[in-house]
Amino acid sequence: MPSLVDPVANKTDEGNNRTDLKAPEPEHCPGTESEEAGKADACQGCPNQDICASAPKGPDPDLPLIKDRMKGVKHKILVLSGKGGVGKSTFSSLLGWGFASDLDREVGLMDIDICGPSLPKMMGSEGEQIHTSLSGWSPIYVSDNLGMMSVGFMLPNQDDAIIWRGAKKNGLIKQFLKDVDWGNLDYLVVDTPPGTSDEHLSVTQYLKESGVDGAVVITTPQEVALLDVRKELDFCRKSGIKIIGLVENMSGFVCPNCKGESFIFAPTTGGGKALAEEFNIPFLGSVPLDPRIGKSCDHGESFVEEYPDSPATTAILDVIRQIREAVGDPQEDEDDDMDE
Amino acid sequence: MYSTATQSSPSLAGVKNIVLVLSGKGGVGKSSVTTQLALTLAAQGKKVGVLDIDLTGPSIPRFFGMEDKQVYQSSAGWVPVYTDASRNLCLMSLGFLLSSRGDSVVWRGPRKTAMIRQFIRDVVWGELDYLLIDTPPGTSDEHISIAEELRFCDQILGAVIVTTPQGVALADVRKELSFCKKIGFPILGIIENMSGYVCPHCSECQNIFSKGGGENLAKQYECKFLGTVPIDPKFVLMVENAKGGLQEIYGETDMAKIFAGICDKAFSEENEEEAKETAEEEKSRAATNGQ
Ligand SMILES: Nc1ncnc2c1ncn2[C@@H]1O[C@H](COP(=O)(O)OP(=O)(O)OP(=O)(O)O)[C@@H](O)[C@H]1O
Ligand SMILES: Nc1ncnc2c1ncn2[C@@H]1O[C@H](COP(=O)(O)OP(=O)(O)OP(=O)(O)O)[C@@H](O)[C@H]1O
Numbered sequence: 001m002p003s004l005v006d007p008v009a010n011k012t013d014e015g016n017n018r019t020d021l022k023a024p025e026p027e028h029c030p031g032t033e034s035e036e037a038g039k040a041d042a043c044q045g046c047p048n049q050d051i052c053a054s055a056p057k058g059p060d061p062d063l064p065l066i067k068d069r070m071k072g073v074k075h076k077i078l079v080l081s082g083k084g085g086v087g088k089s090t091f092s093s094l095l096g097w098g099f100a101s102d103l104d105r106e107v108g109l110m111d112i113d114i115c116g117p118s119l120p121k122m123m124g125s126e127g128e129q130i131h132t133s134l135s136g137w138s139p140i141y142v143s144d145n146l147g148m149m150s151v152g153f154m155l156p157n158q159d160d161a162i163i164w165r166g167a168k169k170n171g172l173i174k175q176f177l178k179d180v181d182w183g184n185l186d187y188l189v190v191d192t193p194p195g196t197s198d199e200h201l202s203v204t205q206y207l208k209e210s211g212v213d214g215a216v217v218i219t220t221p222q223e224v225a226l227l228d229v230r231k232e233l234d235f236c237r238k239s240g241i242k243i244i245g246l247v248e249n250m251s252g253f254v255c256p257n258c259k260g261e262s263f264i265f266a267p268t269t270g271g272g273k274a275l276a277e278e279f280n281i282p283f284l285g286s287v288p289l290d291p292r293i294g295k296s297c298d299h300g301e302s303f304v305e306e307y308p309d310s311p312a313t314t315a316i317l318d319v320i321r322q323i324r325e326a327v328g329d330p331q332e333d334e335d336d337d338m339d340e
Numbered sequence: 341m342y343s344t345a346t347q348s349s350p351s352l353a354g355v356k357n358i359v360l361v362l363s364g365k366g367g368v369g370k371s372s373v374t375t376q377l378a379l380t381l382a383a384q385g386k387k388v389g390v391l392d393i394d395l396t397g398p399s400i401p402r403f404f405g406m407e408d409k410q411v412y413q414s415s416a417g418w419v420p421v422y423t424d425a426s427r428n429l430c431l432m433s434l435g436f437l438l439s440s441r442g443d444s445v446v447w448r449g450p451r452k453t454a455m456i457r458q459f460i461r462d463v464v465w466g467e468l469d470y471l472l473i474d475t476p477p478g479t480s481d482e483h484i485s486i487a488e489e490l491r492f493c494d495q496i497l498g499a500v501i502v503t504t505p506q507g508v509a510l511a512d513v514r515k516e517l518s519f520c521k522k523i524g525f526p527i528l529g530i531i532e533n534m535s536g537y538v539c540p541h542c543s544e545c546q547n548i549f550s551k552g553g554g555e556n557l558a559k560q561y562e563c564k565f566l567g568t569v570p571i572d573p574k575f576v577l578m579v580e581n582a583k584g585g586l587q588e589i590y591g592e593t594d595m596a597k598i599f600a601g602i603c604d605k606a607f608s609e610e611n612e613e614e615a616k617e618t619a620e621e622e623k624s625r626a627a628t629n630g631q
């Protein structure tokens with residue numbers, strides 16, 4: 001069983017992929033696994049120079065292994081946002097449940113938020129432990145056709161902090177892609193932490209050869225969030241990730257008691273819709289604030305199933321339908337999406 | 341090139357107290373709380389600096405309505421952005437150094453570490469009563485780096501931890517508290533943000549939005565509970581529309597009263613002492629337990 005016995009004990013290795021480095025890479029490090037490692041200008045005087053110079057070079061030997069694993073995965077979707085707490089994990093879980101409600105589809109959920117994993121709780125599988133077999137790490141199955149992988153399943157104690165630098169997180173992300181026995185999947189949904197850093201760079205780099213269908217970008221309506229989401233869109237562009245669309249979450253609040261509507265996060269600059277227009281990307285819809293979404297997440301339940309009448313459910317199902325269309329796997333026409 | 345701190349940075353010499361605002365969870369209101377603590381302390385006549393070490397999603401320029409301002413380089417180092425002529429509140433953020441607000445900062449750990457080092461060593465803060473540090477969520481490069489940079493600082497007052505009532509937030513915040521214990525940061529207390537909602541139409545729905553959790557967490561980790569802050573759409577609007585001058589507008593708001601109470605609790609001498617002692621105990625306990 002893979003377990004992170006004492007993550008903190010590893011703190012002193014500065015979280016390198018390579019555990020043999022003496023010090024963190026300096027600012028202009030060409031990359032410890034690059035051709036230039038140990039020889040570039042930045043390497044002069046770097047305490048790692050000898051180690052890097054003598055390390056084996058060439059293309060990452062793990063990439064073909066990842067490609068091999070990912071062969072059986074038809075659609076890979078990243079859930080991204082520059083901003084924290086906008087609902088990336090909530091949406092990843094909703095996509096997981098949504099795709100898996102079609103019993104003919106096999107779905108995987110991968111949580112690469114290493115320091116703040118939320119999916120185990122949201123999927124009601126907290127406290128599970130990962131097992132290994134000859135074919136790799138077995139995902140945790142929430143239902144027959146919905147498996148998941150998260151660092152949350154690897155902690156001896158749920159409250160432990162994972163104090164890891166980026167490079168070390170990359171190592172685990174690589175293992176999630178290389179060593180997990182996903183089997184054949186129709187969808188692999190990847191939940192990410194906020195920002196544009198190691199996790200994002202690595203997952204796109206590792207999946208480059210296998211091909212990612214695209215990213216679903218989540219925002220909330222206020223400019224403080226849009227500001228960060230702009231940066232994420234810029235990142236997607238630069239790294240060549242297709243954007244499936246933008247979802248605006250927590251748009252307005254319709255009280256379940258009185259149907260009165262009020263704005264909690266006012267869209268003073270036009271919200272997600274205007275941003276989607278500005279970047280010329282599809283706008284997948286607005287999901288209103290519904291406090292019951294937060295409660296369903298905390299209880300590990302599928303909101304869509306629990307509250308089929310909520311206006312939020314209608315919006316969520318519509319987003320899922322559009323995503324399936326965008327990746328070329330349209331839903332068969334059912335008169336009522338909610339009928340199982 | 342590469343060097344970790346071996347002594348406290350001289351650029352912090354005039355800073356009396358350093359406070360970190362932390363949370364394991366994203367979007368719980370770290371930047372909002374940092375902003376409001378700064379405004380409240382400044383209103384009390386303190387000299388306050390705000391350092392934003394959220395490098396890939398800096399929000400502080402936006403929160404203060406100062407997005408168009410720039411940091412400039414003097415012979416002594418980077419001069420932070422002052423919010424008004426009274427010069428008792430100044431800000432430093434990567435946001436001020438970007439040429440366009442839409443630019444993404446796609447940096448791996450080492451670049452982030454180098455930037456934070458520069459923020460700690462090269463900013464001309466001058467005399468400050470409080471330096472508040474706004475952080476990104478998590479326990480990774482930024483957090484490890486700031487802890488390393490501040491290792492030899494004896495001005496660290498401690499950390500203010502922000503959570504929201506949802507279980508997913510509390511779970512991540514527990515990890516942040518474990519981090520503080522491991523690193524030996526004193527914990528000044530926990531704030532529960534976005535706790536309950538007062539609807540502008542009537543007051544029927546108070547119980548729809550969840551409340552609670554923060555206080556229990558404080559008990560469990562033996563630290564102070566600093567108070568709850570409700571969801572307030574007016575606050576969002578104030579930030580959205582701010583074009584600077586926040587110091588005057590903020591004093592009139594409901595939030596200002598709440599944060600006055602929070603500051604009294606967090607920055608009382610007695611609380612500061614207690615937090616320090618607990619952290620030292622933790623530290624020595626950790627040391628004697630061996631690695
Ligand atoms: N439409 C909604 N209505 C009400 N609550 C919501 C809604 N969407 C998300 N939430 C709640 O908001 C909180 C933040 O959501 P979530 O954890 O999914 O965000 P995140 O973007 O993954 O955050 P992080 O940046 O920390 O990973 C959760 O408690 C979630 O239950
Ligand atoms: N008490 C509150 N009432 C209403 N809105 C709030 C409140 N606190 C924060 N917000 C709003 O919630 C959003 C998220 O807050 P903020 O940006 O401060 O979170 P954060 O923890 O700094 O996020 P990140 O993890 O992305 O840095 C902001 O738009 C902010 O204006």
Ligand code: SF4
Nearest residue numbers: 029038043046049052
């Ligand atoms: S020797 Fe060169 S490649 Fe190795 S860590 Fe130092 S700078 Fe990076």
Ligand code: SF4
Nearest residue numbers: 255258539541544545
């Ligand atoms: S949303 Fe407002 S108007 Fe509607 S029941 Fe709740 S408190 Fe009353």
Ligand SMILES: [Mg+2]
Nearest residue numbers: 088089113118
């Ligand atoms: Mg998340």
Ligand SMILES: [Mg+2]
Nearest residue numbers: 370371394399
């Ligand atoms: Mg912030």
